[in-house]
Each structure stands twice: as structure tokens, then as C-alpha cells.
Amino acid sequence: MAGWTKHTGTAVLLARDNIDTDQLIPARFMSVPRSEGYGEYLLYDVRRDATGQPERDFPLNRVKGVSVLVAGQNFGSGSSREAAVYALVDAGIRAVIAPGFGDIFAGNAVNNGLLPAQVTPDDWQALRNALSDAPRDLSIDLATLCIQGGDNTIPFQLSENWRTKLIHGWDDIDLTLHHADDIARHRRALHERQPWVFPAPDA
């Protein structure tokens, strides 16, 4: 995965709270292999009417080339399905800005190069006002942890380890394998102290 530090792109407003993982990608699409792409499933049922036709007014249907979403409180709450992140990433989204995120979603996002940028409720209101009429370009800088749109600069929160991961696009498995000796030591001690952790089931 490629790392990144700066991104400028078209942002749209999705002024709804609790956009959960079931809305981000309905369960029925989750058997698809990733190689086929998840972009078209993003918010599938939310973006379409009962007959399956795209709702013309829905921001993501109206505007092309969106790469930043400004969404309401508790974005990505719910399940651990990483497919919710795949749907966003495959649809071209690089950052979601919200007052709060589901924990597991935010971790999954960072593991796929997608930024979960947490802003204060006040700053969120300002962004909302700025985007309420039309989409506009926003610039996001991981180095300064700031979002810029026109003359406004808004800070966002991101833990230090997530920032580093996004910037470097690190793969955790490679990093962890450097600690193989520590892991093996832990395992040996555990085996000695708590042998039942390594179970032998009833015959």
C-alpha cells in the first residue's frame, strides 16, 4: 500500500449521523472477491430508490470524482467488515471527515490508506456550512493535521501511530516479523506458565 502525506480533492457533504457498516456495504455483496472491486457497492441501498435506480439528489450520485466525504457522527459504527472500507477506497475516497468514528472501522480504514479525520463538532458545523450548497475542494495534510478549504483551516485528530502508518503505507506484518524473537520468547514463557493455553482437546 502506498503512503501519502497530502491530498487535495472534491469533498461532498453526507450530513447524516450513524452511517454504519451495514449501510456502507450491505451484507449481500460481501462474498465478492476484492479483486473485482467494491466501489459500486458503496452505500448501495442508500444511493438507490426501491426500484434500484440511483437517487439523483444523493450527493455521491450527483458529483463525480469525489475523494473526500464529510459525514455525521459515529461514521462506520457497527461490524468489523473491512469491506466497508474497501467500498470507500474502491470508489476513490481517500478521507472521511466526521465528528466521530466506529473504532474498528477507523483501524480498518488506516490499514487501507483511508484517513478517518476526526474534527470537533464546531469545526464540523463550519465544514457543513461550507459544503451545504455545493461540493468544493479540500486539502488535507497529514504533516500538519489540517484540512484547508478556501481561507479556512481546520485541525483534525489522528493518533500518532495511525498518522505514521498512513504516511508510510506500512504493512504491519513485515514490521511484526522483525519482532519474531520477542514473540517466540513470549510463547515459550506462556507455554511453561499456562500450558492449558495450548489445548489438547478430548480425544
Added chain:
Amino acid sequence: MSAPQTLLDRLWSSHEILQRDDGTSLLWVDRHLVHEGSHHAFAKLAARKAHVAEPSLTFAVVDHYAPTRRGRDVAPDIAGMMKTLEDNARAHDLTLYDLDHPAQGIVHVVGPEQGLTLPGLLINCGDSHTSTHGAFGALAFGIGATEVAHVLSTQTVWQRKPDAMRITVDGTLGPGVSAKDIALNWIARLGTSGAQGHAIEYAGSAVRGLSMEGRMTLCNLSIEGGARFGMVAPDAVTLDYIKGRPFAPKGPDWDRAVQLWDGLTSDTAAGFHKDVYFDAAEIAPTVTWGTSPEQAAPVTANLPNDLTQTTTEALEYMGLSPGAPIAGTPVDQVFIGSCTNGRIEDLRAAAAVLSGRRARVPGIVSPGSALVKMQAEQEGLDQIFSNAGLEWVASGCSMCVGMNGDLVAAGKRCASSTNRNFRGRQGRGARTHLMSPAMVAAAAVTGAISDVRPLLEGRAV
């Protein structure tokens, strides 16, 4: 003297291999549970040509796509999902609970039943309701596919230590009030972000008074209040449940284990980042009325009148009018099951209401595992459900998530013992009301959302 510790501190430090400068810990994983949804992670492993680091600590369970009407034809994509898991389990030499296994069931029911879930362990699964296993005093949390691939390859997980939070529930629950009501009640009061960034330890006499089934329900729903972890310190109830289960320690190991587990508590002087208190006597049977678990209220309440954009949209989706009483809302169907409320005690609670009565609406009862199914049949509960007109089916996630095709049709209202009332969770346009199994049974019998308490009068429960 060392500083007072919380249960979280103890569990964390015993699994921490190292800590990075940025505060993230590398933790050892004692049990890794995988299911059909883990196919992305196995694909990542294959792409790296890596193998599973600890096959004997990794357990595969068919549940999310499990057909609940066994023996009938299964759609090819669903069959494919189960086959992919089975192939991966065989390729990596994992213990597999497939449809033919006598102990198959929902992953969070199977783990505890098999004695895989033990106090003091760290348990991961690519499923957010992994918090269920915390009921045993384990550190258990759901992870995404990238992390699943990481655990498969290294048997470790990177994680930042959450803050400790305590929810104390003292007193005695009223008749017809259960762990589900405690959970929906605290989530309604604190909100879906109420425990964000925290690991919850449940304490107090009402929690101690719960069976393991009840404690699992409580810990299961922690994630709906924003917490990734829910825990209860182990006690005699925990030991009783574990003893003799297939993977539980035996002989001298058992004695050593019990000695260690005895120490898995929070010190009296330990500080919690958040500490909240509820009185069990004040908790009524609770139901959700909206599209988020925090949109819940006592069954005796009215729908909100003071509307925000969020509540307006929720009521609209649910087809409900502001200010109307919740009780009396007609339902189209019912569902009893899931990792939240598909255990034997849940089925008994529903049967206590349904016994000798007929359901006015159709519904499904899906036990959480094949063992729960067998036990229920030995107790004659299946007869009670069938005589009431409900369908008694095989175990799996079923209508909790609808991946196996058990769906609620658009616009239909379902009283459900599950955990998520999200838009479209049970099917596109489906309207879900979460409640306890007893309350679902009450909805079945009356055809509407109803207070279960009058229906229990004069009955042994």
C-alpha cells in the same frame, strides 16, 4: 506495593510482548476464531505465500452463511463462501466446525461451549461481537480483515490500550427483565459512542447474579455502545460453566488455572476513566424504536416528540409517528436467535412466554449452536415453538444479518432478539426492533410490541 490494577491492566500486561514508542502494544493472541467472512484475510495470506503461524490456536466456524433449513438447495454464492472457509481450514490444518460437525454454531456460542473461551485469554475474531467472550474475564475484541491476516501470520495483534470504564449494576432485576434490557438500557442512556475508546468491565450485584449466558449477552452488546471490549471478572459461576468442556484444562492444569483465574479482578482501589452506575430495579423491558441501538426506550414509554434530524429520519424509516406509544406497534414477524440471544437460557425465556399459546405472526427460532438445539429438543422447547406456530430451524447467524438468505422483506417489521437495528441490516428496507427473547415471544403472541410482564403472571420462569 504496586499500584492498584484494573482487570484490563492485568489482562493487557500479561499479553503485551512489547510497546512501540507511539504507545501501540504488540499483543499475543491465545485464540483466533475465523468464519466465512475471513476469506479476504486468507486471500491476503495466499498473496504473501504465508502460512498460519499457530494452526492449533486457530479455529474455523461456519456460521454467517449457514443455511438454517438444512438439506435444501443452497444458492451457489452461499455454498461457495462455506466451501472457501472449509478449503482454507483444510489447507492450513485448522480445527473446523462445519455444517456436519455436531458442535457447529455461531462462533461466539461455539467458543464458550467448547471451552475454547477461558478467563485470562486474548481472543480475536474478525467479527465485532467478539466482545462476547469477555464474559469469562478474557480480553476479546473484533478485528478487520487486515488484522485477521496479521494474526494468522504472526499470532499477534497491534493494539492501543483502551481506557478502563466500569458499568456497575446493583440490585435485582424485575421479573421478565434480562441482560438484554440492561444492555439496551445503558446504550440508550449513554449513546452509541458512550463507551468509545473504552474497555468496559461490568460489575455489581445484578451482574454477579447473571448466568454465563446473561453475561455473554451483556458483553456481546458492548460494541453497540462504542466499546470494543466488554468484560466480567471470573467467579464461581464462570468456573462452573467451564469445567469439563472439551478444551477446558483438566487435572493439575485445572487447579493451576483456577489459581491464576482467581486473581483476575480489579483491585478495590483501582481507578476507572469512566465509572457509571445503574439500579437494576429501575430497568424495564426495553425495545429499540429507531435505526441505531441507542434509539431504545422502556416498552412502557412513548416515541420521542422532540425531534432532531436523526430521530426524524429514523422514525420515518421505521414507519412510526412521533409521540405514539411504543407498545401496541403491530409487527409482521419475529426472530429469536443470534450470538446475542441464541443460547439455551434465551430459548427457555421465550418458551416460558410461548408455552400453550399461539403466535399471531410468523417467525423463526434459530438456536445459537447445534448443541443448544439438541438441549432445547431434550427439554421439549422445540415443541413449544412449533405448537405456537413458529419455525424451529438449524443454527447459524440467520436473520441477524441475512447473509444466508433469511431476510426480512422491505417495509416489514420484525421483533428480533438480535443486536443491530441498522437500516437494511435484516434486509433492504427491513424494520427491526431489538428486544429480549421473552419480549420477542410477547410480540409473537400478541402480534404487536408488548410488555412481556403481564404475560408471565402466574407462570414459572
